[in-house]
Amino acid sequence: MRIALLTEGGYPYARGEGGAWCDRLVRGLAHHEFDVYALSRSPRTEAGGRVDPAPPVRRVRAERLWGEPPAPVRGGGRTARRARRAAFRWHFGDLAAALAGVADTPDRRGPARGEPRAERAERFAAGLYGLAELAAEHGGLPGLLRSEDALTALEAACRAPGARPLLGDIGVTGLLAVAALLEHQLRPLSLPWYGPDELGAADLCHAVSGGPATLPGLLAKRFCGTPLIVTEYTVRVREALLAHRAAGLPPAVRVLLGDYHRLLAAESYRQAALVTPGSTHVRRWQERCGAPADRVRTVHPGIDPGRFARVGAQSEEEARQPAARAEPTLAWVGRADPAKDLVALLHAFHAIRARQPRARLRVFHAPVTDERSAGYLGHCRGLAAQLFPDEAAHPHAAGENPVTFEEIGSPGAPQPADAYAAGDVVLLSSSAEGFPLNLVEAMFCGRPTVSTDVGAVREVIGGTGLIVPPRNPRALADAALELLGGPERATRLGAAARERALALFTVTTCVHAFRDAYLSVVARHPVPREPLHDATGAPRPFVAPAEALIPCR
Structure with a gap:
């Protein structure tokens, strides 16, 4: 079948996990054809260029939600x-x-x-x-x-x-x-995507986020009868509300724009043949915004476990032959962002050092790509220097100071799997999260974890790690010390976490779920390209079911 993949600020632009997820989905369903309809959210979206689309992608159509509006239409008396x-x-x-x-x-x-x-x-x-x-x-x-x-x-x-x-x-x-902001949001209404050779030729529209990405799908359903699937791994309405507040918009402006996003979300859920949240946390938000429970199916995002197989095997070996490290090490992996609450992490580590003087903290951060992240990272470096004045945090070298800041992927720095392996315990200190992909990666590596209770963390960890309240450095420190002081328990939790991740969060599990969803939706909502009744008035059957397009061996 032909799938129209609707994205906003993601594939084929995003080089992060959002784009990687779409790429894995497309490659896993290579027996289908994909047309990508991409909305560019900002100049930053396009600054990194596009990734090469996977072979199942037949074509890519892209338009901007930013910049000056198109030239006005002239003509007519x-x-x-x-x-x-x-x-x-x-x-x-x-x-x-x-x-x-x-x-x-x-x-x-x-x-x-x-x-x-x-x-x-x-x-x-x-x-x-x-x-x-x-x-x-x-x-x-x-x-x-x-x-x-x-x-x-x-x-x-x-x-x-x-x-x-x-x-x-x-x-x-x-x-x-x-x-002005509504004009940007409503630009998809004017796109040339709704003809018989565009979205009208698709068997199914799949919006891989909420918000503007759902608009082409809503219009394709209205104009062409194309069924729609809406997938959200973060709550797009919540993201928009937070962005409006961060931008300093006046309250009255935030009210109007916030209600636009709420009403658009409710309409997309009402019209969608299927809504697939990435977690129960997102599902609760969707149902509060009007998603009908009988059309909601949770599908966790899939991660390739092969990247972490070597470290996971090492963790299994350590479980059989445990050995205590001379310097207990805590690892944190992620991007430098205020929502990750590195400030609370550093204060927690200060409390840990008071009871474990030989403990170390290694902060592995993603490459910094904007001034906001750079400023926050600089602030955290300064805080580390204040908390440890006699042994100021060193920006590069590991092993000389209690806190190190290391960029993942830079020369001489570990790759993600090695970053997780560097810690006896992996910490997640966020004050806000959607689906915690870094936590899942740590689980694939078989590492014991201490996480704050935000977003989908409790659903993901499922009892295989310790969970503490957010913005509570003392609780984070106590839990980390509990695992550092009990290596046998930590090893058991790490092994259980790896088994849980392999059972629930792999690419194969995710791709199979969407394969079944596509077939189910298209079978129940065929696009009416042929007359619905024959010459005698009897209903016509679904002549070319989606299963007929799957190659058989």
């Missing part, structure tokens, strides 16, 4: 332009009113048609699909989403009876910010 603006005001008014929380009124009627719509979700959907149909008819919506008509509709919605009180004081600056 004055009457046609007037009708286009009137239709835009109507549909965008529905969308804006839904964001502001305004219920529809019983006497409101659409142009030449329309029943009253009382629910915000229905009004949001009416506005969204109305704008999509307008874009399809007139070649896009460039200019209209930042026009005076858009600002007028937004202001009217915020001032309307029943709107949230917080929105009553929104000013021109706030309205301009909302209009």
